[in-house]
Amino acid sequence: MIPRYSRPEMVAIWEPQTRFRIWFEIEAHATDKLAELGVVPKEAAATIWAKARDATFDVARIDEIERVTKHDVIAFLTHLAEIVGPEARFVHQGMTSSDVLDTTLSVQLARATDILIADVDALLAAIKRRAFEHKLTPTIGRSHGIHAEPVTFGLKLAQAYAEFDRCRARLVAARAEIATCAISGAVGTFANIDPQVEEYVAEKMGLTPEPVSTQVIPRDRHAMFFATLGVVASSVERLATEIRHLQRTEVYEAEEYFSPGQKGSSAMPHKRNPVLTENLTGLARLVRGMVTPALENVALWHERDISHSSVERMIGPDATVTLDFALARLTGVVDKLLIYPQNMRKNLDKLGGLHNSQRVLLALTQAGASREDSYSMVQRNAMRTWEHGEDFLTNLKADKDVTAKLSVAQLEAMFDEGYHFKHVDTIFRRVFGEA
Numbered sequence: 001m002i003p004r005y006s007r008p009e010m011v012a013i014w015e016p017q018t019r020f021r022i023w024f025e026i027e028a029h030a031t032d033k034l035a036e037l038g039v040v041p042k043e044a045a046a047t048i049w050a051k052a053r054d055a056t057f058d059v060a061r062i063d064e065i066e067r068v069t070k071h072d073v074i075a076f077l078t079h080l081a082e083i084v085g086p087e088a089r090f091v092h093q094g095m096t097s098s099d100v101l102d103t104t105l106s107v108q109l110a111r112a113t114d115i116l117i118a119d120v121d122a123l124l125a126a127i128k129r130r131a132f133e134h135k136l137t138p139t140i141g142r143s144h145g146i147h148a149e150p151v152t153f154g155l156k157l158a159q160a161y162a163e164f165d166r167c168r169a170r171l172v173a174a175r176a177e178i179a180t181c182a183i184s185g186a187v188g189t190f191a192n193i194d195p196q197v198e199e200y201v202a203e204k205m206g207l208t209p210e211p212v213s214t215q216v217i218p219r220d221r222h223a224m225f226f227a228t229l230g231v232v233a234s235s236v237e238r239l240a241t242e243i244r245h246l247q248r249t250e251v252y253e254a255e256e257y258f259s260p261g262q263k264g265s266s267a268m269p270h271k272r273n274p275v276l277t278e279n280l281t282g283l284a285r286l287v288r289g290m291v292t293p294a295l296e297n298v299a300l301w302h303e304r305d306i307s308h309s310s311v312e313r314m315i316g317p318d319a320t321v322t323l324d325f326a327l328a329r330l331t332g333v334v335d336k337l338l339i340y341p342q343n344m345r346k347n348l349d350k351l352g353g354l355h356n357s358q359r360v361l362l363a364l365t366q367a368g369a370s371r372e373d374s375y376s377m378v379q380r381n382a383m384r385t386w387e388h389g390e391d392f393l394t395n396l397k398a399d400k401d402v403t404a405k406l407s408v409a410q411l412e413a414m415f416d417e418g419y420h421f422k423h424v425d426t427i428f429r430r431v432f433g434e435a
Contacts, residue, residue: 001014001317001318001321001322005283005321005322005325006321006325007321007324007325007328009115009324010112010115010320010321010324010325011317011321013108013111013112013115013317013320014108014316014317014320014321016057016059016062017056017057017059018108019104019108020057020059020062020076021057022104022107022108022205023073023076023100023104024052024055024057024080025204025205026099026100026103026104026183026201026205027048027077027080027091027092027095027100028045028048028049028052028053028091029200029201029204029205030092030093030095030183030193030197030200030201031044031045031048031090031091031093032045032049032200033194033196033197033200033201034090034093034094034193034194034197037194037196037197039093039094039194040090040093041087041090043087044087044090045090047084047085047087048084048087048088048090048091051083051084051085052080052083052084055083057076057079057080057083058079061079061082062075062076062079063075065078065079071097072097073097073100073101074097077091077092093192093193094185094191094192094193094197095183095185095193096185096186096215098182098215098216098217098304099182099183099184099185101309102182102213102216102217103181103182103183103201103205103207103217105217105222105312105316106178106179106180106181106205106207106217107179107205107206107207108316109175109178109179109222109225109316109320110175110178110179110206110207112316112320112324113171113174113175113178113320114175115320115324116171116229116232116320116323116324116327117168117171117172117175119323119324119327119328119331120164120167120168120171120232120327121168122327122328122331123164123327123330123331123334124161124164124165124168126331126334126335127157127160127161127164127334128157128161128432129335130157130334130335130337130339131154131157131158131161131428131432132154132428132432133154134152134153134154134157134339134341135152135154135424135428136152136154136421136424137152137153137154137339137341137344138150138151138152138341138344138345138348138417138421139151139152139153139156139253139341139344139347139348140344140347140348140350140355145245147347147350147351147354147355148355149355149358149420150348150355150417150420150421151420152421152424153253153254153339153341153344154424154428155424155427156242157334158427158428158431158432160238160239160242161431161432162431163235163238163239164235165431167231167232167235170228170231170232171228171232173228174224174225174228174229177221177224177225178221178222178224178225179206179207179208180202180207180208180209180210180217180221181198181201181202181205181207181208181209181210182198182209182210182213182216182217183197183198183201183202184198184210184213184215186215187214187215187303187304188212188213188214188215188216188303195209198210214302214303214304215303215304216300216303216304216308218298219294219297219298219300219308220298222294222297222308222312223294223295223297223298225294226290226291226294226295226315226319227291227294227295229287229290229291229319229320229323230287230288230290230291232287232323232327233283233284233285233286233287233288233323233326234284234288236280236283236284236323236326236327236330237280237281237284237285239330239334240277240278240280240281240284240330240333241277241281243256243274243277243333243337244274244277244278244281247274247277251343251347252340252343253339253340253343253344253347254337254338254339254340255272255274255337255338255340256272256274256275256276256277256333256336256337256338257333257336257337257338258272258338276329276332276333277333279329280326280329280330280333283322283323283325283326283329284326286318286322287319287322287323287326290315290318290319293311293315294311294312294315296311297311297312351385351386351392352385352389352390352391352392352393353385353391353392353393353415354382354385354386354392356392356393356414356415357378357379357382357392359414359419360378360396360402360406360411360414361374361375361378363406363410363414364377364378364402364405364406367405367406368405369405373401377399377401377402378396378402380399381395381396381399381402393411393412393415396411397411
C-alpha cells in the first residue's frame with residue numbers, strides 16, 4: 001500500500017492497532033464462553049475485558065517482544081498480560097495461533113468487502129445517472145474497432161451498469177464465503193476447546209463457524225475471494241479502456257474531465273491525456289496479479305503450514321486497498337465524464353451510411369434474392385463507398401440489380417436511424433427495472 005493509491009477507511013482495516021484490537025476481541029469472547037462453560041473463572045474473564053477493552057495496544061512493544069519470540073501471536077499475548085495482569089493466564093485456553101489469525105483475516109476481509117460493495121453502489125448510481133442522460137444519444141457501435149451499427153451512448157453505459165451489478169452480487173457472495181470463524185484448536189479437532197466457543201465467537205464477530213477447519217480455514221475460500229476481486233478489477237479496466245478509446249483524438253466522443261490548471265504534458269502544453277483511466281488499467285493489473293498467489297495458497301501441507309501466510313499479509317491489504325481506490329476513481333471519472341454528442345454524430349455519418357448495410361441485406365432476401373446474391377450486391381456498393389468516400393444510399397440507388405428488387409422509396413426507408421433504437425426502452429427496463 002502506498003498513500004497515492006489508498007483511501008483512509010480501507011487502510012484503517014489493515015493497520016496494526018485494528019488487527020490487535022480484533023485479536024483481543026476474539027480472545028476475550030472465547031474466554032467469556034470458556035468462563036460460562038466453567039473452564040476458567042468468570043472473574044478472570046470480566047477482568048480481561050475491564051482492563052483491555054479500551055486499551056491502546058503498544059505496537060512498538062509487541063514488535064519488540066516478537067523480535068525475541070519470533071512469533072507474533074505470542075508477542076501479542078505477552079503484551080496483553082502486561083496490561084491485564086495475572087488473569088491473562090486464562091486467555092488462549094485450548095486455542096492455537098491460526099484460530100486468532102484466520103478468524104481475524106475473515107473479519108478484515110468481510111469489513112473490506114462492505115466498503116467495496118458501498119464503492120460499487122456509488123459507481124452504479126453514477127453510471128445510471130449518465131445512462132439515462134444519454135439514453136437516446138446516437139453513436140456508432142464498433143466491432144473489432146471498426147464501425148458496425150448504431151447504438152446509443154446510454155446503451156454503452158447500461159451495459160456497464162449491468163456488469164457492475166453482477167460484480168456487486170459476486171462481492172456479496174464472496175463476503176458470505178469468506179466470513180467464517182475457526183476456534184478449533186490444534187489440527188482442528190476441538191480436543192482442548194469446546195465447539196461452543198467457536199459458535200459463540202463467530203456470533204460475536206459477525207461470522208459463521210467453519211464446518212471443518214483442520215488447523216486453518218480452508219484456503220479455497222480465500223482463493224474465490226481474491227478471484228472475485230480480480231473479476232471486479234477486470235470490469236473496472238473494461239470500462240476504463242472504453243473511455244480511453246473514446247478519448248482518442250481520432251474519435252473524441254468522450255473525455256475525462258480536465259480541471260482548471262491541470263497539465264497534460266511537461267513538453268506539449270496542448271495535451272489532454274486519459275491519465276485516470278490509464279491509471280485504472282494499471283491498478284486492475286495489480287489486483288489481478290494477486291489472484292494467482294491466492295489460488296496457489298489452496299494446497300497446504302496436511303493440517304497446516306504457513307506458506308500462505310506471507311502471501312496473505314501482502315495481498316489482503318494490497319488487493320482491497322487498491323480495488324477500493326480504483327472503484328472510487330472510476331466513479332469520479334464517470335460522474336464528470338465529458339460527452340460530445342456532436343462528435344458522435346460526426347463519426348456516425350463518417351462512412352456515408354454504411355452502418356445500414358445489414359438492413360439492406362435483409363430487405364433484399366425478403367424481396368426474393370438469395371442470401372449470397374444479396375450479400376454480393378450490398379458488399380460491392382459498400383466497398384465502393386469505403387474506397388471512394390461516396391454515399392452508400394446513392395450507390396445502391398444506382399445499382400440496377402438492387403433496384404430490381406427494392407424501390408427507391410424502400411431503400412430510403414432502410415436508412416431511418418430510429419430503426420436501430422426501437423428496443424432501447426426494453427433494454428433499459430431489463431437493466432434498470434420498470435422505473
